[in-house]
Amino acid sequence: MVFKRKFDCLSVGFDFPNIPRAPRSCRRKVLSKKIDDDYDTKICAIDLLALAGKLLQEKESESSSASSNAFEGNNHDVKQEQDDKRKPVKSEFSDQGNSVSRPITTYDNSTDKCVVNSFSFPDNDGVLERTPMSDYKMIHGSMDLGCGTKNANCDSYVKSGGITGETGGVNNVNTGFIKQGEATDPLGDGGLIPETCNLEEATALGVQFPKLVRVGGDLKLPSSMDMTPNGSFARHGNHTNLVRKDDDEKFFSYHKLSNKFKSYRSPSIRRIRKSLSSKYWKQVSKDFGHSRADVGVKTLYRKRKSYCGYNPWQRDIIYKRRRSPDRSSVVTSDGGLSSGSVSKLSKKGDTVKLSIKSFRIPELFIEVPDTASVGSLKRTVMEAVGVLLSGGIRVGVLMHGKKVRDDRKTLSQTGISCDENLDNLGFTLEPGPGKVPLPLCSEDPAVPTDLTNLSERSAASPTLDSGVPHADDVINSGNIVESNLDLVPYQSDISVDEPSSDSKALVPLPSLEVKALAIVPLNQKPKRSELAQRRTRRPFSVTEVEALVQAVEELGTGRWRDVKLRAFENSEHRTYVDLKDKWKTLVHTASISPQQRRGEPVPQDLLDRVLRAYGYWSQHQGKHQARGASKDPDMNRGRALESGVSVYKKEVRIGGWVYRSKQQ
DNA sequence: TTTAGGG
């Protein structure tokens, strides 16, 4: 399956689509593009644009009903407007209660491509309706994650598909980003994702959009904020290997995990990682970078390593941001439910409450064979979503379609808290420092990714390259940090140095990273099998065996690379390790009775030669090459041949048995 | 990257 992310939006900051096309060296540059450009200058890509965030300025002394009513009215209008604009993509869908999914999906039979334009999430309209106005302190808003969505007020709204999450506002009854098993169970195993969408689960799985509470002008981020997809979501997301294909049919993959480590390194993460066996990591890296020895494996490998590596520099930035004097608080839905923190946190002065009702994300193009199972499709979609969400996201605030870059300004200064501007407020989810999730492994063996054709083996593995953020990107991120302090890793359940981290971020992503990571270990086994598909078995033909024996007779048993070059140079699929292994099995085969042998029978004469060569070279271990007397293979051959039969041992001892050559 | 071996 191939994930194809289409960015048909006007904004291109993220440049997802560009990456795959350019040579790696160039792609890096592309990736490093600033992503914090003004909205006008095209923001990005994964850029999930908040379609409409509703803010409600509420004064304790004021009657809430008045504002609420006003708000509701506006909300509907806005919503209608949004819907209209989405028409091309999502016209026939309306927010229907709890429908698991109402994707505007088009299916192109000819190409087997699926375009998922939207997902539906739990809809809490009902709840809202039942909510007394007095309790209706949350303003419902909607956030569009679609890169094509600029803003509800933006005329240039471009069709964009995505995942739309409807969050309930009033009681904050959770609004899971992902809901119910059927639609959200990525593996279709039903075991990873809760069947029900209770608050906690939804919160864990979905993007919880918090209510923003302004406290005395300060905003705080509650630790309960949880954007973490957990359970299956995280699991699949973590090692999800996605191969994206842009419109030009070029692919590239990205890996989430590495991003996580890179972007949100924290003691907790370190701890988690530490818990991972070194073997695991090695395995991963190897599988990931593996390919033929002649295909720049090294490059890939190194790249990958560097990405996964801890980047102290970036971490510093993170900490710096955390210490930002500005304080903001975000109350998550679940948190709100359990503690009703929203209202409690409110206090003197104006309080701005915000509820982001929905998200939209860029269209996800998924390509799956028509023979793919539904479960596979689910998984694929899930992976795409997971990658999208966990790739590292930053939040941006838009007012009248323009990005508000000065994080130091107060809401009132920015005008956000003005009723008139409520409809002009928007949020964007932009690529975080990591930008592009980097695939670590192939989630689905069925994913046809050998476009790069690195090797047989790599065919089942993702092609790592452009999706990886580079130093450039990091630097870039740093710049962004300087100018936009809108991304702050926030540790909810794992706060380390600063339990009550200060943050300006509306949406703390770190927790997501952390939780996701925590699940990694659990996937080790299953992952491995999926990510590194075993090469197809290709039995040696008699001809090959003969060639091998011939080469070994001439070169000995310790020069597999030479053997490879001499006799199998044109057999791409035969590595020197393969040859060595084959020789090993040949020796074994020759040493057992014919009845015990399996597979295509090897002529006895060949086996005899094997034993002779084996014996001979056992006696002359590397003598020839060691003395450098015969750099030229032919010389060795000559010697061996010259010696004739006599050069071979008459007796070959293998496994305690003595084999006598019939020809002796 | 190769080699050498165990799995």
Next chain:
DNA sequence: CCCTAAA
């Protein structure tokens, strides 16, 4: 065939 420690 795979995985790796060593070199």
